[in-house]
Amino acid sequence: MATITLERTEQQADIFSRPQSKVAETVLQLTDVAKTYDKQTMILRNIDVALHKGEFVSIIGKSGAGKSTLLRCVNRMIEPTSGEIVFDGQNITHLKKKELRKQRAKIGMIFQHYNLVSRLTVFENVLHGRFGYKSTLQGVLGLYTEEEKQLALTILEKLGMQEHIYKRCDQLSGGQKQRVGIARALVQEPTLLLCDEPIASLDPNASKIIMDHLKEISQSMGITVLVNLHQVDVAMKYSDRIIGLSHGTKVFDDVPSRLSQFAIRDIYGTDVDELITE
């Protein structure tokens, strides 16, 4: 049953995305990516994913399905065991340290726990996003150009954080911290934005603000957004496309409207009614 669904959805995805893929260039292409730590249990297997410019894609799946691992394989925070990663027309699978840093600078990342330097100000944290473009000395001395500072301020204003620029990050609420996280990623001027459970620690209201900002970023700035999500309904509402992972295998890859009860059962192993959705 699972295989039948899989084949059907792949065909449909192909038909559906054809007009789009003609115009939009491919930003990220994962080919046959696999990850294992002990050569026995496969965390990821045979993952093929193509992301296009400005696309908003969600990855859904149970805890332990390999969502976070997949996301971190994209910027090689976790090294895939096999497979190819082509980002922005360049194969980054075997890039050395220095070259990899350059490519990582073009991939923004935001996290469930925001991962800010809590004792520094909002402004300082946002400017940390520029390290990828700096030499060791420039970075250590904190030599940012006026253009970079201006960029940071513009982004902070766009995210509605203009009043908190000089506040220490440990004085902010969760939603505000996540907006600083987004600003830090955007100041990298990224082509791709990876979001690892961005709203898992936030209340519904702050979650909506964050998701709206992410959607806005993909639409108006043309940045491709790849989000790990726990909430199926949120994924349905915001995504252009949903990828379903189950036990490290891609079992669904299509527009949200095609995410049927059957597909959800493939992904979560339960019916949608049994899932707690907000």
Add this chain to the structure above:
Amino acid sequence: MEALPSLPNVAMKNGRIQIKKQTKATIVMRIVLWTLFAMTVIGPFLLDYGEIDWAEALSLTLGNLQMMFLQPAFNQITFGTAMMQIGITLALAFLATVLGAVISFFLAAFSARNLSPAWLANIIIASNSFVRAVPTVLWVLIFAIVAGLGAIACVLGMMLHTIAYLTKAYAESFEELDEGTIEALKASGANWWHIVWHAVIPQSSSYIISWTFLRFETNYDVAVAMGAAAAAGGIGFELFMASSFYYDLHEVGMITYCALVVAILLEMISIRIKRHYLGKA
């Protein structure tokens, strides 16, 4: 009335329920403690006291203590000299602490498990524990072979021990840093130095400050002793001269008081710093 255990595995003794179960380890521990206690009590009766007249010995000791601490006075040196000598002792401690702290910072960054590869961390940690196992006095005397007895050997020896101590302290505070923060910066393309400078230092600066000051306090104590033991100068040397050369117990008392006041001051500052920085951490 005898309580009957409701469960079959409850230990009973003389009809009472036992809270702890007696194991071999607890029995051995009890025997060891009682033996040590018995030896402590019996020990003094087995010493050879020779011809000591207890009353006289006691009154002389008390007399000496009284001379030292109840009639302190400056005879060979003045209050100004004492203050200057304390200044020298503080300078020795300061130099050893600052030099040690700077080197420790880098060593700690290379030996924190979240920042450095395991092999490098292990090498530094292992050599550190070797250095720490040797007392500071011994290091000073070892350095005296090359530098000669004096201030240089003293600073070098104290510095080495300071490095070993602070590297461990710093590295442990670096390891408290949230793994996610490092991950976030790495993902944005930051290199190792960027991460150390802009995430590790701001997050652990308060620990660095209070650990460093704590070590400065320790180094002051050591520097007093080194003044005498390694002829490094400072108040320790004056103390040595007053006690072993002039046999002037009044002055020994006075110098002790001076050194003590400074030590207490340092202690108070140290507590303040700790409360200020670590309280809010």
